[in-house]
Amino acid sequence: MYDVIISGAGPAGSKCAEVVAKAGYKVALIEKDINYRKPCGGGLPRTSLFKYYPQLKKVDFHKINGTAIFSEDYHKVRHVYENLKVNPITVDRLKFDNLIRNIALDAGAELFDKHTSVDFVQKEGKKIGVRTKTSEGYKDFLGKIIIVADGMSSKLAPRSGLRGKWKIENLGLGRAAILEGKYSLEKNLAYFFFKKYGYSWIFPLSETTFNIGSITYFENNLKYNVQSLFKRFLVDVQNRGFLTEASYKEIWSGSFPEPACGVLDRNLCGDNIILIGDAGGFVAPINGEGVHGAIVSGDIAGKTSINALKKEDFTYNSLKAFRKDPYIKKIIRNFKLQRGFVDFFYENEGENLNKLFKLAEEDEKYNLDVINTFILGRTPPKDFFTRVKNS
Numbered sequence: 001m002y003d004v005i006i007s008g009a010g011p012a013g014s015k016c017a018e019v020v021a022k023a024g025y026k027v028a029l030i031e032k033d034i035n036y037r038k039p040c041g042g043g044l045p046r047t048s049l050f051k052y053y054p055q056l057k058k059v060d061f062h063k064i065n066g067t068a069i070f071s072e073d074y075h076k077v078r079h080v081y082e083n084l085k086v087n088p089i090t091v092d093r094l095k096f097d098n099l100i101r102n103i104a105l106d107a108g109a110e111l112f113d114k115h116t117s118v119d120f121v122q123k124e125g126k127k128i129g130v131r132t133k134t135s136e137g138y139k140d141f142l143g144k145i146i147i148v149a150d151g152m153s154s155k156l157a158p159r160s161g162l163r164g165k166w167k168i169e170n171l172g173l174g175r176a177a178i179l180e181g182k183y184s185l186e187k188n189l190a191y192f193f194f195k196k197y198g199y200s201w202i203f204p205l206s207e208t209t210f211n212i213g214s215i216t217y218f219e220n221n222l223k224y225n226v227q228s229l230f231k232r233f234l235v236d237v238q239n240r241g242f243l244t245e246a247s248y249k250e251i252w253s254g255s256f257p258e259p260a261c262g263v264l265d266r267n268l269c270g271d272n273i274i275l276i277g278d279a280g281g282f283v284a285p286i287n288g289e290g291v292h293g294a295i296v297s298g299d300i301a302g303k304t305s306i307n308a309l310k311k312e313d314f315t316y317n318s319l320k321a322f323r324k325d326p327y328i329k330k331i332i333r334n335f336k337l338q339r340g341f342v343d344f345f346y347e348n349e350g351e352n353l354n355k356l357f358k359l360a361e362e363d364e365k366y367n368l369d370v371i372n373t374f375i376l377g378r379t380p381p382k383d384f385f386t387r388v389k390n391s
């Protein structure tokens with residue numbers, strides 16, 4: 001019998017496991033494969049990451065000190081961050097996920113690798129545990145609280161009764177790769193290319209490796225094929241001289257969806273269950289950034305679980321503290337706003353984006369607003385949109 005069972009040892013699950021195990025509770029962390037590299041750009045633009053993981057300051061990650069953003073018609077916004085105490089980073093998710101998973105294990109969580117969660121264990125209509133599939137057959141884990149942190153492909157989330165399956169128009173569909181070879185980019189900038197279908201990116205990982213990818217959003221998922229867009233983008237950036245070699249060694253590639261419509265706040269918790277990270281929709285609609293939301297939701301779900309364990313109350317009434325938490329509420333509000341911005345940006349085949357980046361090229365203050373809105377997910381000033389409409 002575990003105090004908390006966590007399905008999925010990605011950023012959300014690992015953070016939650018660390019917090020609960022550190023408080024002395026018995027945690028089962030269930031993971032289908034610790035050698036899995038989550039398809040992701042690996043761009044971690046927020047320095048607040050180090051608030052959650054101060055021990056990572058010592059790790060030699062690739063540092064980012066600014067960003068360059070392009071519109072479909074190649075208007076450019078470039079910004080270098082001033083006076084940073086710590087830099088944003090780009091990471092290889094295989095290495096990063098194992099680092100933060102090991103922090104959870106050091107805190108006392110028990111890892112069950114090569115276990116795929118397939119369903120809840122039920123008794124008298126109540127969900128009392130998680131059933132996993134292993135090479136040796138099915139195994140049941142029983143626990144007081146179940147945290148669903150197994151991402152977009154979660155089998156448990158749609159079976160929890162809290163929400164249904166994601167609809168394709170509510171997703172981002174992405175393809176990412178890590179390539180090796182020479183490039184002609186500033187190695188400490190993160191490059192975004194906003195397009196009418198969504199966006200593409202190139203994030204340097206070292207002098208000779210970079211993460212490159214494309215993602216389509218919402219209704220565009222039905223109009224475009226992300227695999228062909230990715231190939232076209234690669235050729236385009238080679239033709240434009242960003243990538244200087246005729247061909248690159250592929251170290252890894254993968255495709256995956258992400259929830260892009262924001263958090264379904266009423267569907268985050270029930271009796272003894274909380275959904276966190278991608279399983280709960282904690283991905284910023286504007287730029288697809290989800291690692292931050294995963295870690296924050298993992299942290300707060302961990303603290304909520306500790307309080308519930310102290311009170312021995314695992315009902316919805318006790319766990320709803322998760323969705324009522326001020327930071328979770330702020331994220332939900334911010335994502336709702338962002339969802340509205342995204343609709344505006346992609347109107348008329350992305351024409352508003354072209355206008356917006358042209359304005360930013362001409363005006364330094366507007367340039368900074370663009371960076372804050374697109375990269376840091378901040379709410380832009382009121383005239384941000386009217387200036388585009390009037391231009």
Ligand SMILES: Cc1cc2nc3c(=O)[nH]c(=O)nc-3n(C[C@H](O)[C@H](O)[C@H](O)COP(=O)(O)OP(=O)(O)OC[C@H]3O[C@@H](n4cnc5c(N)ncnc54)[C@H](O)[C@@H]3O)c2cc1C
Nearest residue numbers: 008010011012032041042043117151174277278290291294
């Ligand atoms: C193409 C693409 C690019 C992206 N780029 C960025 C980016 O640059 N920056 C950023 O911040 N975010 C990015 N994101 C979003 C980010 O990857 C996710 O939001 C983040 O990984 C969510 O963390 P998580 O812990 O909730 O889920 P995940 O990272 O998906 O982790 C879930 C874990 O659960 C395990 N698992 C899955 N199913 C089961 C099961 N049935 N049983 C047991 N274990 C299971 C998985 O192996 C995995 O370890 C991107 C997403 C995509 C698709």
